Amino acid sequence: MSRVHSFSATIQYKGTNYNGWQIQNGQAGKTIQGEINYALKKITKSELIHTIGSGRTDAGVHALGQVIRMDLPFMIEPIGLQRALNALIPADIRILEVKKIDESFHPIYNAKWKEYIYCFSTSTIISPFDRELVAQYPYEIDIAAMKNGGRLFLGKHDFCNFSCTGTEVKSTIREIFEFSLEPINGGHPWINLASSGATANYYLFRIRGSGFLKQMVRLIVGALFNLGRGKIKETDIAAALVAPYGVKKVGFVADPEGLYLAEVHY
Amino acid sequence: MSRVHSFSATIQYKGTNYNGWQIQNGQAGKTIQGEINYALKKITKSELIHTIGSGRTDAGVHALGQVIRMDLPFMIEPIGLQRALNALIPADIRILEVKKIDESFHPIYNAKWKEYIYCFSTSTIISPFDRELVAQYPYEIDIAAMKNGGRLFLGKHDFCNFSCTGTEVKSTIREIFEFSLEPINGGHPWINLASSGATANYYLFRIRGSGFLKQMVRLIVGALFNLGRGKIKETDIAAALVAPYGVKKVGFVADPEGLYLAEVHY
Numbered sequence: 001m002s003r004v005h006s007f008s009a010t011i012q013y014k015g016t017n018y019n020g021w022q023i024q025n026g027q028a029g030k031t032i033q034g035e036i037n038y039a040l041k042k043i044t045k046s047e048l049i050h051t052i053g054s055g056r057t058d059a060g061v062h063a064l065g066q067v068i069r070m071d072l073p074f075m076i077e078p079i080g081l082q083r084a085l086n087a088l089i090p091a092d093i094r095i096l097e098v099k100k101i102d103e104s105f106h107p108i109y110n111a112k113w114k115e116y117i118y119c120f121s122t123s124t125i126i127s128p129f130d131r132e133l134v135a136q137y138p139y140e141i142d143i144a145a146m147k148n149g150g151r152l153f154l155g156k157h158d159f160c161n162f163s164c165t166g167t168e169v170k171s172t173i174r175e176i177f178e179f180s181l182e183p184i185n186g187g188h189p190w191i192n193l194a195s196s197g198a199t200a201n202y203y204l205f206r207i208r209g210s211g212f213l214k215q216m217v218r219l220i221v222g223a224l225f226n227l228g229r230g231k232i233k234e235t236d237i238a239a240a241l242v243a244p245y246g247v248k249k250v251g252f253v254a255d256p257e258g259l260y261l262a263e264v265h266y
Numbered sequence: 267m268s269r270v271h272s273f274s275a276t277i278q279y280k281g282t283n284y285n286g287w288q289i290q291n292g293q294a295g296k297t298i299q300g301e302i303n304y305a306l307k308k309i310t311k312s313e314l315i316h317t318i319g320s321g322r323t324d325a326g327v328h329a330l331g332q333v334i335r336m337d338l339p340f341m342i343e344p345i346g347l348q349r350a351l352n353a354l355i356p357a358d359i360r361i362l363e364v365k366k367i368d369e370s371f372h373p374i375y376n377a378k379w380k381e382y383i384y385c386f387s388t389s390t391i392i393s394p395f396d397r398e399l400v401a402q403y404p405y406e407i408d409i410a411a412m413k414n415g416g417r418l419f420l421g422k423h424d425f426c427n428f429s430c431t432g433t434e435v436k437s438t439i440r441e442i443f444e445f446s447l448e449p450i451n452g453g454h455p456w457i458n459l460a461s462s463g464a465t466a467n468y469y470l471f472r473i474r475g476s477g478f479l480k481q482m483v484r485l486i487v488g489a490l491f492n493l494g495r496g497k498i499k500e501t502d503i504a505a506a507l508v509a510p511y512g513v514k515k516v517g518f519v520a521d522p523e524g525l526y527l528a529e530v531h532y
Contacts, residue, residue, distance in 0.1 A: 014394040062395070064457060092394040119456050128280040128358040129328070129399060133454065184455055188399065190385050190470050191330060191526070204456050260457070 008101045013093040015062045016132045022056040039088035048073040054107035054264045060256035067264040115263040118205040135258030141228030149227040161240040163213035178208040223251030279359040281328045282398045288322040305354035314339040320373035320530040326522035333530040381529040384471040401524030407494030415493040427506040429479035444474040489517030
């Protein structure tokens with residue numbers, strides 16, 4: 001049996017036109033992994049390729065620094081592999097770096113922490129240039145209350161009430177290390193909504209943790225949106241974090257456009 | 267005959283998915299004007315509507331502040347018209363403001379000046395989040411030479427050599443008031459290419475003039491790109507500006523992704 005040659009890649013993608021990272025049997029739609037596998041098969045002229053992502057991102061979710069492992073049937077120069085991949089994959093996926101790695105490296109199990117960001121706007125008009133990159137939540141919300149509520153998620157908790165049901169995982173316990181929520185000056189430096197008639201209010205939610213369950217970030221953001229509009233109280237969030245299962249849903253799954261897998265740290 | 271009620275609107279659009287501003291008989295593809303006319307017909311339940319733009323933008327070209335005139339068969343509150351339009355047109359077109367105007371207002375003839383910007387990157391990798399908003403010119407170019415060359419366009423010139431042939435216009439003389447070319451820190455404040463493996467070099471070209479011929483800005487940018495790579499000399503540009511017709515082409519039509527109609531001033 002031929003030896004496997006393993007590489008890691010840091011990749012960035014705009015998830016708008018994809019059905020998430022992971023190839024899903026029987027499900028329609030393009031995936032990021034599907035595009036990369038297709039290119040690797042072309043480059044190696046072989047079906048003996050295998051890829052693993054550090055986490056699946058859902059349909060419409062973006063990545064600034066997704067880390068993947070690629071196993072190929074023979075050795076290739078990393079810089080050549082990067083160039084060949086970028087030439088073959090669509091422009092809304094870019095390979096930022098390729099490194100030769102040890103066969104023991106696993107992008108999920110070796111990760112020390114992951115950071116997600118969620119960008120949203122409370123404006124009634126979103127710039128045509130940002131609309132696929134920012135979630136719109138056009139309501140009056142209490143950002144200070146959301147900042148306070150976000151602190152409840154810090155530390156080690158059972159996040160079963162902040163996970164999409166039906167996910168197969170050994171444990172729903174995760175640890176959140178950092179959380180922040182700040183206003184930002186939105187938009188490109190060269191593109192801004194004209195001041196006439198529209199002002200853009202952008203906010204950036206940042207969360208860093210040991211790992212995340214399926215839809216966990218979007219459910220946390222949804223709970224904080226509910227808190228910001230006064231639909232739930234801090235005590236509801238606290239209850240959902242201590243009493244696994246059976247508590248009423250405190251959050252909804254916030255829209256995917258604003259979510260980015262920002263960094264995976266090893 | 268019923269009286270016409272005239273409105274102006276300032277609109278912003280991402281031109282990527284459109285065949286330019288203007289409805290073109292017999293040509294395939296969606297246009298911005300087509301989308302707005304369709305919405306106006308729905309709002310007024312009438313075919314008696316008429317729109318004029320301050321200038322046609324070509325396929326793939328964006329606008330930050332296109333100004334249009336809309337003639338409707340009856341009176342509507344401007345704020346209500348804005349909201350109804352934004353509810354009916356696609357999200358990559360946004361109406362920033364609607365004003366009631368005098369019937370004598372003409373968006374082309376009354377314009378004092380127009381400003382276009384052109385954003386480009388010389389990087390080999392463009393962020394997936396910017397690729398439809400920035401033109402890629404991945405070559406080593408002499409920006410200082412381009413800045414010097416750009417000054418040649420200032421003042422009143424016959425721009426026939428910087429216009430797409432076959433355009434029906436009374437005169438090809440236009441006046442350029444201002445021009446600048448500066449590096450910018452590209453990308454969204456919350457989205458940047460990871461420093462690993464890719465650095466983004468973004469530049470912003472800005473030009474303000476009395477009016478612009480078809481493809482004039484892109485031909486000027488193309489000439490400056492040629493100058494920046496040493497393919498032509500300043501004297502070639504100067505010759506193209508003093509000797510109408512017959513001089514060899516000094517520029518090519520630069521890609522549309524980087525071009526924005528930024529402002530129309532009345």
